[in-house]
Amino acid sequence: MSIAELFKQYLEHLFSGKRSEARELVLAAQDRGMPASQLLRCIIWPAMDQVEKLYRNHQINRIMEHMATRINRMIADILHNLLARKPKSGKRMVVACGEGEMEELGAQITADLFEATGWSVWFIGSGVPNDEMIQFLGKLRPEILCLYGAQPSSVPQIRCLIEQIHEMGHFQDMQVLVSGGVFARAQGLCEEIKADLFASDVTEALKVVEEHPVRVPQPDMPQPGRRRKSKALRPLRKDSPTRTRTSAVQ
Known part of the structure; x- marks a missing residue:
């Protein structure tokens, strides 16, 4: 079949x-x-x-x-329970997710598949305040923080979290991976909040993390391939009125 x-x-x-x-x-x-x-x-x-x-x-x-x-x-x-598992690689990942059963399921599958490839994974679910998240990350020092299935209402909190992570200086080697939820629907949002990596699904997440094992901090100049690419705009005709690009988070 x-x-x-x-x-x-x-x-x-x-x-x-x-x-x-x-x-x-x-x-x-x-x-x-x-x-x-x-x-x-x-x-x-x-x-x-x-x-x-x-x-x-x-x-x-x-x-x-x-x-x-x-x-x-x-x-x-x-x-x-049936997953074939590779030996532990020593790499660590923290997975958090948005509110909702589907969001939690997607985050769980992400955690399970990364764990099967040798990662040590801490799945902390949803609703964790930023200060508790920062404290937990500071103790664990993971290579990846995966934020899956965020809702539009949580984007300001996520933006603030990423800003704190970049400003503190304690997480120079940690990459923030965003996937699913509003990030899969609002084009360019991952660049706007300065996440390091974007993946549309778990298969792409596994590939992206493997291809980009080391963080390259370039907050103002996204490296091609590391974040979601925006579609190129067609040039306006000379007789066409100027248009303003807008983006809506749905």
Whole structure:
């Protein structure tokens, strides 16, 4: 069975609330040789994105969103125990997330997959005040702080946190990675708040962190490839009125 066929069947079980059928489908694929990490990246994560998209567009109601998210979470927990794990690399990561079950699920999968590749991961969830976060980071000194699934209302707090991190001078080697939530919807926001790295999903996060293991502090001149790229603007015609670019956080 192809990934596309497996994903289609999984979504059918997910939106029908068929817990046992969804679980057996995924475990059967794992028994046939599909690694748990691939199932998390190619089935559970895209299903999470699909649920979030449909709910935001009012195509499914809250009951269906809750039901699908809980099934996804249950299977993610099962796959966590089936992950093949590399030896510890000595690298440390702290993962925090926005409020909400889908945000927590995305952050959990991110933490699980980085842990499987050898990272030591501290998953602290949502709602942590900046002063407590700074204190915790100061004691742990991680290489990466991952902020996943932020809501628009939390952007000022995140901006303030990153400013404090850069100003204090105690975290010269730590990179701030933002992913999901408002960062995936508001183009250029990661540059605006001066995050070091951006990833649209967990697969990209694993790749980006591997490709950029060392922080290069350039707050005013983003290094190509390290942050989300903005689309190039087409030149205005001479007879066209001047337009002002605006961005909206949704």
